[in-house]
Amino acid sequence: MTIDAYLGELRDRLPNTRRRRVLHEVGPHLRDAAAALEHGGLAPDVAEAKAVAAFGPADVVAEEIAREVAPIAVRRAAVLVMVGLGVLVVPLYGIPQNFLPPAPWDERSAHLGALLLATFAAWALSLGLAVSAAAVSLASRPRLAVGVLGIAAVAGLASIGAAVATIVVWWLEVPHVPIGSLVAFSVPATLVAAAIVLAGVGWARDKRPLLT
Amino acid sequence: MRGEVMKGHVDLLLLRTLHRSPSHGYGIVESLRERSEGAFHLAEGTVYPALYRLERQGLVASSRRTVDGRRRRIYRLTTAGVAALAERRRRWAAFTGAVESILA
Numbered sequence: 001m002t003i004d005a006y007l008g009e010l011r012d013r014l015p016n017t018r019r020r021r022v023l024h025e026v027g028p029h030l031r032d033a034a035a036a037l038e039h040g041g042l043a044p045d046v047a048e049a050k051a052v053a054a055f056g057p058a059d060v061v062a063e064e065i066a067r068e069v070a071p072i073a074v075r076r077a078a079v080l081v082m083v084g085l086g087v088l089v090v091p092l093y094g095i096p097q098n099f100l101p102p103a104p105w106d107e108r109s110a111h112l113g114a115l116l117l118a119t120f121a122a123w124a125l126s127l128g129l130a131v132s133a134a135a136v137s138l139a140s141r142p143r144l145a146v147g148v149l150g151i152a153a154v155a156g157l158a159s160i161g162a163a164v165a166t167i168v169v170w171w172l173e174v175p176h177v178p179i180g181s182l183v184a185f186s187v188p189a190t191l192v193a194a195a196i197v198l199a200g201v202g203w204a205r206d207k208r209p210l211l212t
Numbered sequence: 213m214r215g216e217v218m219k220g221h222v223d224l225l226l227l228r229t230l231h232r233s234p235s236h237g238y239g240i241v242e243s244l245r246e247r248s249e250g251a252f253h254l255a256e257g258t259v260y261p262a263l264y265r266l267e268r269q270g271l272v273a274s275s276r277r278t279v280d281g282r283r284r285r286i287y288r289l290t291t292a293g294v295a296a297l298a299e300r301r302r303r304w305a306a307f308t309g310a311v312e313s314i315l316a
Contacts, residue, residue, distance in 0.1 A: 018264070021285070025260060028282045029238040033256070056255030064261035071268065140269075 002045070003030045006052045013062035017069045017076075030055060070210035071142040074149075077204035078134035081149055084196030085127045085156050091189040092123055092163050099182045100170055112169050119162040126155035143211045146204045153201045160190055222254070222262045224304060227289065227297040230272060234288035236279065237263065263287055271296050 007027055014022055033051035038044055055061065129152035137145035167186070171177045229235065229243050240263075241256045266272040271293035274285050289297065 022260065024276075024283065025237055025285050026257070028284055029236075029241075029256070032238045033241075054256050056257035060255075061257035061260070064258060065264065068261045068264040068268065 001049060001052045003027070003034060003048050003052060006030065006055070006058060009058040010062055013059055015066045015069055015073065017073050018065060022065060026055070067210045070207040071137060071140065073207045074142040074145050074204045074211070075134065075137040077200045077207075078130060078137055078145060078149055080200030080203065081130045081152055081156075081197050082127065082134065084193050084198075084200060085123070085130055085152070087189070087193040087196060088123060088156060088159065091186040091193065092119060092159065095182065095185045095189065096163075096167065096170075099178055099185070100167075101174055101176055109169070109173060112166070112173060115162055115166040115169055119159050119166050122155050122159035122162055126152045126159060129155060143208065146208050146211070149201050149204050153197050156197050157194065160194060163190075222258065223266060224297075224300045225252075226259070226262055226266060227271065227293055227300065230287055230289045231294065231297055234286050236284040236286055240287070266293070269296075 007023060007030070010026060011019060011023060030048075030051050033054065034044070034047040037047035037050050042050065129148050133145040133148035133152060136142075136148060167179075167182065171179050225244060226240060229240050229247075232243070235243065237256075237259055241254070241259055244252050244254065263272060263274075267274060267287075269292075270290060272287050273290050274287045276283055277286050278284070279286070
């Protein structure tokens with residue numbers, strides 16, 4: 001096999017996380033090895049084939065590299081989930097704060113207060129779990145981090161559900177709620193935040209089989 | 213020496229090799245081959261996952277530099293790597309000492 005063919009096979013099998021870096025390292029390695037063998041008297045094509053063979057099968061090398069870089073991907077996924085949960089502040093707090101008329105606090109129903117509390121408690125819990133997952137992944141426990149990220153996502157989705165219920169109750173109990181504008185801004189922002197969170201969790205879960 | 217036997221000791225060998233001098237992947241493989249007088253037949257590609265593992269553990273750091281006209285990633289030992297090497301050498305000496313006393 002030629003060096004270029006080997007690098008092509010390796011490129012197809014490597015995880016995105018380190019593909020460029022690995023190819024920038026392996027290419028010169030193989031060319032140096034082939035040059036040394038050629039200097040030792042081998043024909044160029046034989047030297048290349050021998051250098052490739054000494055490096056090891058591309059699938060084995062790629063899998064070992066994937067195992068080593070998987071914890072890095074989990075760490076990045078944890079950061080992505082934190083970003084998604086951070087974005088969730090916009091539909092959970094920023095938009096309602098600017099669109100909802102003040103609730104009649106003195107005579108508000110108990111369940112409206114409870115829903116507000118549940119929304120922010122679930123969101124705070126989800127963010128806390130995501131931060132914990134990032135810390136756990138830094139402490140070389142990536143499998144645990146993936147599990148914690150999953151729970152963080154569930155808590156994040158629960159906060160979205162509680163927020164929707166809060167807005168519905170608010171709309172029913174407080175007069176003059178501009179529900180159209182509220183929904184028009186909140187729904188896209190919520191979908192973006194949820195997509196970021198779910199993408200992060202999905203990315204982390206994809207790496208789970210590679211984690212020890 | 214067979215690859216499987218080598219595998220468990222790769223980290224120690226890499227730490228010691230980089231302790232002598234910073235190097236790129238191919239340089240490390242060459243150094244291992246020379247110092248073992250050809251006894252170590254390690255699949256060269258296994259060096260990189262091990263280097264990435266050591267880098268993730270903070271024992272090794274790397275940077276890109278131009279060497280002989282080629283852009284190479286040079287690995288060097290960190291302070292934590294020096295301490296880890298000392299600890300692993302101590303454990304290795306204790307292990308081989310115990311084996312020697314059984315074999316004697």
